[in-house]
Amino acid sequence: AQSVTQLDSHVSVSEGTPVLLRCNYSSSYSPSLFWYVQHPNKGLQLLLKYTSAATLVKGINGFEAEFKKSETSFHLTKPSAHMSDAAEYFCVVSDRGYTGGFKTIFGAGTRLFVKA
């Protein structure tokens, strides 16, 4: 069965320091993995995606994530946080279900706070 766990509900960093948002997943097949960002009172925006190509994926706004199959992880990182990065981040797994259709599961979200 599929599942996705975001290990931290809140992360607080200082501006200019690295960001790490952790995501573990489980999947019976070969999943596609995504990170979305949601700024206050806005819809979700796709940050980056892994779809079985390169395991290190680069996204928008300097974010990247590494797919580690052995650890079933897809952590999101950024070398230097900016105040505009303050938002909620969702890890998402999408995979083929047993009936052949796709199933998509959203994590509960991690709220990132950036201190000046």
Added chain:
Amino acid sequence: NAGVTQTPKFRILKIGQSMTLQCTQDMNHNYMYWYRQDPGMGLKLIYYSVGAGITDKGEVPNGYNVSRSTTEDFPLRLELAAPSQTSVYFCASSVGGGQGNYGYTFGSGTRLTVV
């Protein structure tokens, strides 16, 4: 391009009232979805559609109905509003099923309060 457009942005309903949340996309995407977002719970799929005339239930369909008469439009109907339906509702679309290789495009959401 406008992408995915949702209306209204905010609405307050009384218990037992009905309303329709509108969703329109101009990207010619076959797949469309309705999600609800509750605090600390991520997004839960209400209904989805793989093309005009085809809809199916998601995880939490009770109390909702949908229709898909055109590729562009995917309205969500609440027939008898209940406080448990207080939430933020997002419409999304995608080129392929399960987001495929392209991910979802989301609308900006409708914040619904049932009192």
